[in-house]
Amino acid sequence: MRTLIKHALAAAAPAESATVMGWIRTRRDSKDFSFLALNDGSCAANLQVVVDSNTSGFDELARFTTGASATVEGPLVASPAAGQKWEIHARRIELIGGSDPAYPLQKKGHTLEFLRTIAHLRPRSNLFGAVFRTRSALAFAVHRFFQERDFVCVHTPIITASDCEGAGEMFRVTSLKGDPDAKPEADFFAKPAYLTVSGQLEAETFACALSNVYTFGPTFRAENSNTARHAAEFWMIEPEMAFCDLQGDMDLGEAFLKAMAAYTLEHCAEDLAFFNRFVDPGTIDRLKFVVERPFLRLPYTEAVEILKSAGRTFEFPVAYGLNLQSEHERFLTEDHCKCPVTVFDYPREIKPFYMRLNDDEKTVRAMDVLVPGIGEVIGGSQREERLEALEASLRYHQLDPKDYWWYLDLRRFGTVPHAGFGLGFERLLMFLTGVSNIRDVIPFARTPGNAEF
RNA sequence: UCCAGAGUAGCUCAAUGGUAGAGCAAUCGGCUGUUAACCGAUGGGUUGUAGGUUCGAGCCCUACCUCUGGAGCCA
Structure with missing residues (x-):
């Protein structure tokens, strides 16, 4: 045996x-x-x-x-x-x-770039063994975290016919030869179909029935993004809670990150020691820090004031009503606060239509959790539960309410305050392992021009 | 997509415009407990591709390809 x-x-x-x-x-x-x-x-x-x-x-x-x-x-x-x-x-x-003498994995160190060219063999290396054992452990920890809190797992669709999710370029799904736009009614779904960019809207429908739900599945973006933090196919975690406001949402997001860090420290000690030794010497300290210290919470307005009086020049301007750039987020979490930071209450004009308008009618109940090294790892909000306000928000964002009829129905029939967030599983892994390129925490990375394996 | 950098042996890297090298890997041999073992020997190259400048180009110029870092978009 x-x-x-x-x-x-x-x-x-x-x-x-x-x-x-x-x-x-x-x-x-x-x-x-x-x-x-x-x-x-x-x-x-x-x-x-x-x-x-x-x-x-x-x-x-x-x-x-x-x-x-x-x-x-x-x-x-x-x-x-x-x-x-x-x-x-x-x-x-x-x-x-037997193994041919041409076996490309040597006993000595290889660069990550070379290992990406042999993605079918790199799981046999020390680093990738550690990464993918950790990925498996964390996938289990995600489900355990939510199941222990009475969240219901919902498998939201991967193919979607609504092109109105508004979260970036989508991959077209078609069974037609030639131009699928020539005759969309002849296509498989009798209308244009795409790979999902988010399960949030569907998750909201289930939260408005089962109270607390979460999704954990593949997500697709056809953006031509060439960075260490973007992939065309990645796994996203999206909890959604009925009878919950932004405070509860931030509480859950912070508790989630703490739980993931604690789980890694407890159950992945050997692999974590490897990351700490060969990838990033600050990894273990960073995880302990996340577990032990409270997260700092900053209203967007206050974050802008901090950046303005930071006494240093940024490449991009800082002003109310502008998005925080990567350099701003990194300054807040790495230099100013030196810990994870939750920024909330953003101006409505820089956030999507579904976020709940505050009483000041200028800001929405949005929140981003920023972590050192990665930047934004969680983005979430309290959703607009008032029918009239949601319709007004659609018009404000120049969207057609007709395209959102079932989403609006949730507000028509027994609406409740609800909130949730989205989190990229690979970015979580990058934060927990110290591995700095998303291509190295996913088994076979899909990026522009690259789907060899 | 934009900006910057880099492509030389299987891998990691050297090489003032003047005969392409090293370490590791591979192959062969040696070694009574090794730990990325060690010691000796051998083989290994259209210098990313296509043009151009020059007596002469790995090196200079142009275009393209690929990769990396940063940015945008975002998770």
Whole structure:
């Protein structure tokens, strides 16, 4: 029976026999014996295998090269040398799949750029093993966080026929050959269809029935964005709460980030230590900081005042009514506050139609959570629940209320104050691991001009 | 898409306009416990592509391609 290497390395006592399977990271030969470093991805560490002339399969040892897959059986014993607690003295080794000398993953360091060109092999590297084990753990933690708080998971549609979500360029979905706009009524859905850019509007309908809901699924943007923080396909988390205002929304967003940081510290310690050592030496401190310290909350107006009196010049101007630029967000969270900052109550003209208008009739109940290194990681708002105000807001943003008939119905039939936010899963992972490029926290990144794998 | 930078051996990088090199990897050999093992030897190149300047271009010029960083858009 196969033992995962993580379990073999966690053994409390020696074992007479253990069978492990994995891929060879290195082989170190002496005259009469060899060391194999075997990795099966169950943990970051390799298992050391000692092979000598008594081992069945010893005559095949030359084919046990870096990258090859193998089965190893033998007693698990305490290692006499430093570097590992346990090792296997192989009774039997068996090659499963040999590895060509052209195997591109060397024992020594590779650049992230090179590893992106071999995205099918990079999960076998230390860094990407750590990243994707952490991604899996965090995906579970996201569901656990919401389920423990009685949120209902809603699978909102990936294909949408409403082109009015207003969150950026969309990918067209069609089954027609040629120009899909020539005869849209002949298309599969009898109207133009797209890949979703947000599940928020649909999530609101479920919140106005099941109270607290969340989505966690793929999202698509056809923007020609070439940055370390954007991908054409990414995973988004969107909670939506009925009977909730902006304060409750900010409370949830901050609690969520704290919970994710705490989960990583508790359950991903080995991989986190790797990130802290090789990716960003501030990673563990940053997570502890997020867990322990309260977030700072700043009204937009106050944030603008801070930036104006910052005593330094920004490339982009600071004035009420202008969006905060990346450099402004980074100044607030990295230099001025030195902690995550939640900015709220933005001018209505720079925010979408669905956000609730404040009594001053100038600002809306929007909030952005800014974190050091990434900038905006959460964007959310209390939604406009008043029918007349929502219709007025649509007109203000020059949108046609007819296109939003079912969304307006929510305000017509038993409307309630409600609020929610959106958060990019990959950006969360970047913040938690210190990995600075979104292409390196998603298995196969889709970016403009790149969908090879 | 805009601005800047970079493309040289499988990888990471050198090379005043004048004979393209090193480390690692690979291949072969050595070594009685290694830890990115170590020691020795060998093979490895249309310098991103296409033009141009020059007696001579990896190096200078033009265009294009790709990648990286920053910006915009945003999550």
